[in-house]
Amino acid sequence: MNYRSTRGSDKRITAAEAIIWGLADDGGLYVPELFPLLTEEKIAELAGKSYQERAAYIMNLFLDGFDSEELTQFSNLAYSEPGYDHPAIAPLYKLDNNTRFLELWHGPTCAFKDMALQMLPRLLTSSLRKTGESREVCILVATSGDTGKAALEGFADVPGIKIMVFYPRDGVSDIQKLQMSTQIGNNVNVVAVEGNFDDAQTGVKSIFSDAKLRDELDRSGYFLSSANSINWGRLVPQIAYYVSAYCDLLAEEEIIPGNMINFCVPTGNFGNILAAWYAKKIGLPINKLICASNRNDVLTQFISTGTYDRNRTFFTTSSPSMDILVSSNLERLLFELSGKDGEATREYMSALSRLGRYEIPPATKDEINSVFAGGWCCEDDTMTTIADVFYKNGYLIDTHTAVAYKVRSDYMSETGDETLTVVVSTASPFKFCDSVLKALGRQVIGTGVDLLDELADISGCDIPASLSSLRKKQPRFTGSVAKDGMKSAVKGFLGVR
Numbered sequence: 001m002n003y004r005s006t007r008g009s010d011k012r013i014t015a016a017e018a019i020i021w022g023l024a025d026d027g028g029l030y031v032p033e034l035f036p037l038l039t040e041e042k043i044a045e046l047a048g049k050s051y052q053e054r055a056a057y058i059m060n061l062f063l064d065g066f067d068s069e070e071l072t073q074f075s076n077l078a079y080s081e082p083g084y085d086h087p088a089i090a091p092l093y094k095l096d097n098n099t100r101f102l103e104l105w106h107g108p109t110c111a112f113k114d115m116a117l118q119m120l121p122r123l124l125t126s127s128l129r130k131t132g133e134s135r136e137v138c139i140l141v142a143t144s145g146d147t148g149k150a151a152l153e154g155f156a157d158v159p160g161i162k163i164m165v166f167y168p169r170d171g172v173s174d175i176q177k178l179q180m181s182t183q184i185g186n187n188v189n190v191v192a193v194e195g196n197f198d199d200a201q202t203g204v205k206s207i208f209s210d211a212k213l214r215d216e217l218d219r220s221g222y223f224l225s226s227a228n229s230i231n232w233g234r235l236v237p238q239i240a241y242y243v244s245a246y247c248d249l250l251a252e253e254e255i256i257p258g259n260m261i262n263f264c265v266p267t268g269n270f271g272n273i274l275a276a277w278y279a280k281k282i283g284l285p286i287n288k289l290i291c292a293s294n295r296n297d298v299l300t301q302f303i304s305t306g307t308y309d310r311n312r313t314f315f316t317t318s319s320p321s322m323d324i325l326v327s328s329n330l331e332r333l334l335f336e337l338s339g340k341d342g343e344a345t346r347e348y349m350s351a352l353s354r355l356g357r358y359e360i361p362p363a364t365k366d367e368i369n370s371v372f373a374g375g376w377c378c379e380d381d382t383m384t385t386i387a388d389v390f391y392k393n394g395y396l397i398d399t400h401t402a403v404a405y406k407v408r409s410d411y412m413s414e415t416g417d418e419t420l421t422v423v424v425s426t427a428s429p430f431k432f433c434d435s436v437l438k439a440l441g442r443q444v445i446g447t448g449v450d451l452l453d454e455l456a457d458i459s460g461c462d463i464p465a466s467l468s469s470l471r472k473k474q475p476r477f478t479g480s481v482a483k484d485g486m487k488s489a490v491k492g493f494l495g496v497r
């Protein structure tokens with residue numbers, strides 16, 4: 001199976017090339033030309049397997065040119081203790097008869113991005129070998145928090161790869177800052193940018209599009225690549241946990257083969273929920289995908305009106321990983337639902353960059369509505385939901401997961417759809433201690449790691465080891481640069497003059 005761009009170019013490339021390049025030459029995203037099929041029998045068979053075996057199987061369906069032994073080995077290494085603190089890797093928690101939480105935060109950085117970023121470096125290294133690339137790759141990341149640390153953990157000390165992370169100096173939480181600045185590894189660098197997330201991201205984008213710099217790096221034996229969520233190598237490992245959740249329900253005899261379930265996903269860049277859509281596309285029995293947003297409800301509006309409009313106020317919320325106005329991965333869905341029309345997709349994206357908005361035709365909107373429901377949750381309801389779930393059920397959730405749970409409850413009362421729903425839980429509550437403590441009615445005194453114990457005391461939950469160990473660690477990276485100093489920081493790190 002080959003890959004093609006969403007923007008219509010005729011070029012076909014291999015899975016390894018799609019993983020190395022990330023973005024197509026015409027600005028589009030890579031999508032598989034054909035979709036594999038996951039049969040009911042196969043799903044039943046996978047129900048008897050481990051998470052690692054399920055993940056290797058699903059990746060093998062999509063990644064031609066990779067063999068199953070290699071993928072099994074990667075899966076065993078990526079999803080294992082002690083990096084993961086739960087033997088099931090992505091366990092389901094039963095809240096009530098028709099509600100489960102899929103806990104995707106048992107990895108080394110306590111957020112769901114580990115599910116992809118523990119795998120991507122292995123896929124990338126192997127892809128470089130397959131294509132005969134001799135240069136060394138430097139991964140550049142601009143992060144608003146979760147991605148940076150997950151990428152650092154994934155790429156630390158991977159041979160042939162260097163990684164440099166830029167984060168906004170005043171735009172990440174204390175814990176996130178500490179997680180990144182204490183990162184170990186001989187190939188990593190972390191720099192604070194004097195500005196906000198947009199400044200960091202704009203800086204990284206301009207480094208990528210700097211042809212002169214590209215030549216200089218090339219002469220020194222380097223090229224740049226990105227680990228952001230549009231990379232196909234991040235999406236494929238995410239398809240696996242949707243299949244795995246279904247398999248767990250089968251194995252526990254909560255459903256029988258063929259039963260439909262819903263997933264509700266707290267959404268930002270549309271990567272996680274798109275992976276669920278791919279799972280449905282290849283045959284996983286999914287009824288509805290519920291797309292949950294916080295106050296930045298651009299996707300809710302899009303699903304209900306068919307118009308995507310980013311010309312609106314940007315809000316900073318307690319679920320920062322969903323504070324996004326342009327959900328890049330939506331482009332892949334538009335491409336598929338417009339009948340693989342690259343021309344149409346290119347026009348939507350061009351309108352988005354020129355006018356900040358685009359409108360899809362009624363037929364495409366109907367397609368979307370047949371699978372997706374959308375909803376959003378305000379800040380007050382996020383807080384109330386955390387408290388409700390904790391005091392009624394004794395289960396502690398983070399802010400992102402609370403948004404999803406509330407949106408799912410609203411969906412259920414509006415539609416009467418009582419299909420068993422898996423709410424995707426994307427971060428450990430300990431990663432967002434101050435919001436969670438506030439939600440539980442505590443006055444928050446102190447910051448960062450000081451709050452871990454308090455949350456543990458109130459909730460009776462264990463602090464994830466990777467967070468409690470932060471208290472003993474010394475920051476290694478304390479430097480910051482001005483916005484226009486990012487390029488020289490990259491050259492300095494790579495020793496290029």
Ligand SMILES: *Cc1c(COP(=O)(O)O)cnc(C)c1O
Pocket residue numbers: 111112113146147229266267268269270271272273321322400426427
């Ligand atoms: C990144 C992130 C999200 C959003 O996921 P997308 O794939 O960008 O839609 C939700 N919750 C948490 C905790 C995240 O880190």
